[in-house]
Amino acid sequence: MFRLAMLAILTTSAPVLAQEAGAPSGTPQRVRSVLLYGDEQCPKPQNADEIVVCANGGDSPYRIPKNLRERPVTPASTSWVRRAELVDEVNRVGVPGSCTPVGAFGQSGCTVQMIQRWAAEKKAQKDKDALVP
Structure with a gap:
């Protein structure tokens, strides 16, 4: 019985003896x-x-972190409205307002196309400036 009591005391006090004397506790x-x-x-x-x-x-x-400063334009991020506009632009070759040398009235759309490009560039710059705080 004495051996069992001594063994219990030694096993419970072993972690206390293993601690360093100068180490902060808690x-x-x-x-x-x-x-x-x-x-x-x-x-x-x-x-x-x-x-x-x-x-x-x-x-x-x-x-703002670099990965959030500019959003890349990918086909997946293009809206269906813009896709429909692109199809319409491609199919307008030769009709009035198309800015093409093919067909009648093709030259009348060159000024309109230039103004649309200018407006798109201005909007893109405004959107880019809005992203910077």
Whole structure:
């Protein structure tokens, strides 16, 4: 019985004996999370009971990430209205307002086409400027 009692005492006290004498016990009193931008350095803990966790936030807190700045135009992102307009433009060859040397009145659409291109470029620039904060 004495052996069993000694064995129980030794097995329950083994984790206590295995701990280092100088190691702090328990959980830290303060955990500080810091988000760093650019070349900022991670701050040092103010005392032994504090843990500082640092993460890189990119170039600037006011800058939109590069992958969200410009949206690529792909066939999947083109609307059905624009697809129908493209089919209509292709099929207008030779009719009035088509801006083509083929057929009668083909030249009358060149000015209209130039104005439409200008308006599209202006709208694209406005949309691009709206994405930048």
